[in-house]
Amino acid sequence: MVPVRQDKRPQELRLSAKAAKDGKVVQRLLGIALILDGRGRSEAASLVGLDPQNLARAVQHYNADGIAGLKDRTSPGRPPKLTREQSAELKRMILAGPEDRDNGCPEYKVRHIVDLVKDKWGIGISPETVRTRLHAMKLVPLVCRPRHHEADPVAQAAFKAKFPEVLAKIKRDHPEAKHIEVWVQDESRVGQKGKVGRRWAEKGSNPTTLVHGGFKSVWLFGAFCAERDVGAALVVEEVSTAAMNAHLAIIAQTVLPHNHAAVVVDGAGFHAQSNELVVPANMTLVTLPAHSPELNPAEGVWKFLKNGELMHRLYRTVNEIIGRCCSAWNSLAHEIGRIRSLCSYPWLMGKPASV
Secondary structure: OOOOOOOOOHHHHHHHHHHOOOHHHHHHHHHHHHHHOOOOHHHHHHHHOOOHHHHHHHHHHHHHHHHHHHOOOOOOOOOOOOOHHHHHHHHHHHHHOOOOOOOOOOOOOHHHHHHHHHHHHOOOOOHHHHHHHHHHOOOOOOOOOOOOOOOOHHHHHHHHHHHHHHHHHHHHHOOOOOEEEEEEEEEEEEEOOOEOOOOOOOOOOOOOOOOOOOOOEEEEEEEEEOOOOEEEEEEEOOOOHHHHHHHHHHHHHHOOOOEEEEEEEOOOOOOOOOOOOOOOOOEEEEEOOOOOHHHOOHHHHHHHHHOOOOEOOOOOOHHHHHHHHHHHHHHHHHOOOHHHHHHOOHHHHOOOOOO
């Protein structure tokens, strides 16, 4: 039997066990305390729920390093096959994607990354190792947001960078306003061909949900002010300048008295290009660059609603669609902080735009 170091009394070890947060360390401390009390190794191990061999190893570690030696030691494992520099380069390559998407694979899958490492550095790694490395790189597969092929990244970056100047000009043009409220406006179709999303189901099963094959739909007009955490909505059966005028009037009524609203809209014909558009006196429209829905936070609100209140719905009439849109909007409007969370793009909130 290996003798136990005598620099601490059994009661001191029990007090240390009481303060310890690691259950295994507690067992080992109590087992060693029992040995110091004169109990045999097997008896002490049985009393604290340890294997005698485990307690013997704990005694050896305690003799060498004291109480600190009783903590489990992480095995260093095999050294990584990829160096830190190679891992960094691999991450850059994965984020950039395949060089020839037209004739090769459109996006990297695990098997492609295995081949990539083999071709680039002559190192063979398993798919399991690739998944481990991807996790360590904080890379996960995410669904891509569509981007229009004619979108101009330079124009989008310039719009975000100059947005504070736009607000400053609006403020100069309207000295009577105490504050400039920033609103974003958009509209989304909701119809019988509704959103199908995820649901909890047995592993390996193929869950289904009822959908309607019809074409009836309505348009949900929405506007959002992240700073005030408020919105203004309108549900209509078709988009038109008249519908936009009605929505702008609703927004105007929601703007606080003595304030002025800068309303960010896209360049649709019934928005900024119609001669019949009536813009209320307490607002100024700010038009987004062409083909830039990703700059409009309202897109995130539509995604939130269609993956929530508007998901897995069966509509038989237009009135049912309108009723569900109104219900979903009211739920959104009454959830404190939701609009602010979805619409607080930094460049809209007066923070520097990321290029």
